[in-house]
Amino acid sequence: MFLNDNLKIFSGSSNPGLTSAVCKYLRLPVGGAKIQKFPDGENSLKLEDDVRGRDCFVVQSTCRPVDQHLMELLIYLDCLRRASAQRITAVIPYFGYARQDRKDEGRVPITAKLVANIVTAAGADRVLTIDMHAAQLQGFFDIPVDHLTGELVLSDYFRAKRLSNLTVVSPDVGNIKMASRYAGHFGGDLAIIHKKRVSGSEVEAKEIIGEVEGRNVLMCDDIIATAGTVCSAANLIKDRGAKKIYICATHGVFAGQALERLSQAPVDEIVVTDTIPLTEEASKVGNIKVLSVAAMLGEAIKRTHRNESVSSLFNAI
Numbered sequence: 001m002f003l004n005d006n007l008k009i010f011s012g013s014s015n016p017g018l019t020s021a022v023c024k025y026l027r028l029p030v031g032g033a034k035i036q037k038f039p040d041g042e043n044s045l046k047l048e049d050d051v052r053g054r055d056c057f058v059v060q061s062t063c064r065p066v067d068q069h070l071m072e073l074l075i076y077l078d079c080l081r082r083a084s085a086q087r088i089t090a091v092i093p094y095f096g097y098a099r100q101d102r103k104d105e106g107r108v109p110i111t112a113k114l115v116a117n118i119v120t121a122a123g124a125d126r127v128l129t130i131d132m133h134a135a136q137l138q139g140f141f142d143i144p145v146d147h148l149t150g151e152l153v154l155s156d157y158f159r160a161k162r163l164s165n166l167t168v169v170s171p172d173v174g175n176i177k178m179a180s181r182y183a184g185h186f187g188g189d190l191a192i193i194h195k196k197r198v199s200g201s202e203v204e205a206k207e208i209i210g211e212v213e214g215r216n217v218l219m220c221d222d223i224i225a226t227a228g229t230v231c232s233a234a235n236l237i238k239d240r241g242a243k244k245i246y247i248c249a250t251h252g253v254f255a256g257q258a259l260e261r262l263s264q265a266p267v268d269e270i271v272v273t274d275t276i277p278l279t280e281e282a283s284k285v286g287n288i289k290v291l292s293v294a295a296m297l298g299e300a301i302k303r304t305h306r307n308e309s310v311s312s313l314f315n316a317i
Contacts, residue, residue, distance in 0.1 A: 007305050008051055008085075012060030012076060014069040015277050018093065019059040021294030026302060031056075035072065043068075045075050052084040055305050057128075059297075062096035062115075063253070063276040070096065070115065074122040081123030089304060090124040093275035093293065094251050098133040099223075101140075116140040128300055130275055130293060131222045131250040146310045148300060150222075150250030150273050151178075153291045155185045157271060158218060158248065165215045165243075167191050169208075171233040175221055182220050189215070193233045205229075205236040213241035224249045224272065227258035231265040238266040251275050252290075254282050262288070 010031035011019035023030050032048030058080070060073040073090060080088045100111035116137070119127065126144040138145040166188035170179035172195050183190045191210025217237050219230055230247050237245060245267050252272030254262075262270055263285050270288045272278075278290055296313065303310050 006054050006086075007301075008049060008054050008056045009301065010047075010056065010058045010076065010080075012058060012069060012072050014061045014063055014072075015059065015093065015274070017277060018061075018274050018292070018294055018297075021274075021292055022059060022298045022301065025295050025298035033076075043072055043075050045072075045079050047079060047083055051080055053086045055087050055089075056080050056085040057089045057091050057301055057304075059091040059093070061094040061276055062092060063094050064255075066096045074118060077119070077122035077124050087125045088123050089126045089128055089301075090119055091297065091301070092119075092127060092129045093297065094253075095129050095132050095137070098137055101134055101137055112137055113140045116142075126304070128297070128304065130273075130297075133222060146300060146304065148293075148296060148310075148313070150275070150293065151181065151185075152296050152313065153273055153293055154220070154248045154250070154271060155182065157291055158182075158246070159186065163188075163216045163218070163244075163246075167210060167212050167215045167217050167242075169193060169210070169212065169217050169219045169233065169237065171195070171205075171219050171221055171229045178222070179220055182218065186218075188218070191217075193236065195229060195232065205232040208236060208240060212237050215242060216244045216246070217242045218246045218248065221247075221249045223251045223253055224258065224262075224270070225253045226256040227254070227261045227265075231261040231267075234265045234267050244268045246271065248272070252278065252282065252288070254279070259285055 008031045009023055010033050034046045036044040058076045062070045097111045097115045120143050128146045130148045131150050138147050166186055168179050168183040168188045169191045170176045171193050191208055193205050194207045195205050234245050246269050247267055248271040250273050273291050273293045300310050
């Protein structure tokens, strides 16, 4: 494909492997930049490429350590703006703080809106992201947002498996729309788990609405964080006579006891994407498979650069 020298893609430190794969897809070099730390822990950034008048993209997931990666992204955006980049796009494959999107009790912040504000204030002209926890978070930004979905990658993988007697299970009521879409992709049945939250890190699956006995089951979600919900659901589903159980999610956060729970759960395969790099500990869990979103991101970047439609990517699902 032909892309001129006007396009520059830079990588933060959160996921350099993904940025390299995106640049390989686009047949472009990764933009030159030196990221260092001062002795007191402050970040230092120096661009090594000329960006004046160019269309610049910074790829940075705000995964653990969240605040460090977020601050690095903000410094990148400010640096590009002061270096006279023509347009700056923050490519945030995993958008941290997305779950703090409302006041569910008194005297708490709406941190997702705060992060949207500071990304804009730092210099971003637009945002490209994948599966924010709630689609309405796009409205938190006062700049254009292209909201991609991991379904493009995950549905292709499971379609190739040709799973028979498939039931797609939503691990909670809030995820019914996503599960319904997956069921539509594969022509499978739909089931829903009714859960009860015991604590902030522990949930209990209480009942299944739908049929799973003697069937292959696919549970889909946007994020696997502590894995309490999906593991509790997997145990209930297995007790109700399911055959093989698959879990898929766009973002493998794997926080707290997640890996321990997943290694003990009756799950045949856990499929996530590389929006968040897999830790060494997570790579030791044998049934975790990682799919790359590099081609999808690369195509979205190419279309944004050429002022072409990004939403038409979804027609491939």
